[in-house]
Structures are given as C-alpha cells and as structure tokens.
Amino acid sequence: MIPWGYTVPAVVSVIVVVLFELAVLKTGLFRKPAYWLTMAIVTGFQIPVDGWLTKLSAPIVLYAPEHITGWRFPWDIPVEDFLFGFAMVTAVLLLWERARSREEAR
Template identity: 35%
Template sequence: MTYTALTLVALVVVVVLDRWVLRTRLTSSSTWWLSYAIVVGFQLLTNGWLTGRGIVRYDGDVIVGSERITAFGEGRLVFAPVEDLGFGFALLLATCAVWVRLGPRARDAKES
C-alpha cells in the first residue's frame, strides 16, 4: 500500500473516530483548528528541514509527485510530501480525541 493510500485511510478512520466512535467532535471546534494551525506550522518547519536536506527521503512510487526534492510543487509543500500533512493531522486528531475521551472531565462525568 502506498503512503498516499495509507494517509487517506488514516484520515477517514480518524474523522470517524472523532465524530461517531468517541463522539468528541473536536473537528467542530474552532479551538481545535487554531491549535492545529499552530502545530502544522511547526510540522512544516521540521518536515521541511528534514526532507529539504535529504535526511528523510521518500520513494517517488509511493507518494504523490516524484522523489525529486522541491520546495513547492510535484506533490510537496515546504519540501515535504503532502501526505505528511494528512498523516500528521490524523495522528494529532487521534491522540487528542482519545485524550479528551479519557481525560478528567470524562471521568468526572461518569462519577456523577
């Protein structure tokens, strides 16, 4: 399976997890999107540095675009493949949704 396909599957799974399984509905909150904007800025800096210098490389057969390292275009954004943004979003949303579901407020609500 390609990195692109895995990213798309992860995005669908995590949105289903957030909306209907855990019912945290973080993606309905402006707080979530503001927090994500801050995180994605740093993600782009980090991914850009690692991929732009060739420390991390991707096989052109498993990503959108080619393995040619460019700052923008050919399926890349600040040197990193666009799949990294989707996969990072999925990882962050899954972590936050589980955190909210298992957090103190959830426990307090169960005890009441």
C-alpha cells in the same frame, strides 16, 4: 498508478480518525475553535521541521517515489506528511477528550 506505500495509508488514516470521531467518540472536538487553533500551531511547527527534513536539496528523510504522489508543498514537504500529521494529532486529542469526559463523569 496509485501510490499504495504511503499515500493510501495517509488518506485512510484521515478517514478512519474522522469517522471514529463522528460515529463512535462524538466528542465534538471538530466544533471547538481551540482544536483548530491547536492544529494551526502544530502545522506551523511542522512546516519548518518537516521542510528541513525533506528538502530535496539535501534530504535527511527520503521517500521512494513510487510510494508518494510526488506533490510537495511547501519546501518540498510531501503532502502525505500533512495527512498523517493531522490523523496522528487528531487521534491523540480525541482520545484525550474522551478520557477527560469519562473522568468528569466519575
């Protein structure tokens, strides 16, 4: 069974953001080492916070099992959280880059 509730939108969000950059915005963000450093820093903070929120021993955030793959790494974090996090942070940075380049063009 495909977990449509959370997994599919998480995967689709990554695809949409990447395609938006490659086909529409074309900011070159994915070629910048600063972007990848930023993503490493974001992930570094996401892991302890998300891990605390989703730990199976005393969860604060619960997921319906039928809506996720069940793959959790590390510290019980559903892998879908990393996909949504990537898409959200990347989308914001892409729009920021686009706005910056438009401002510089003026």
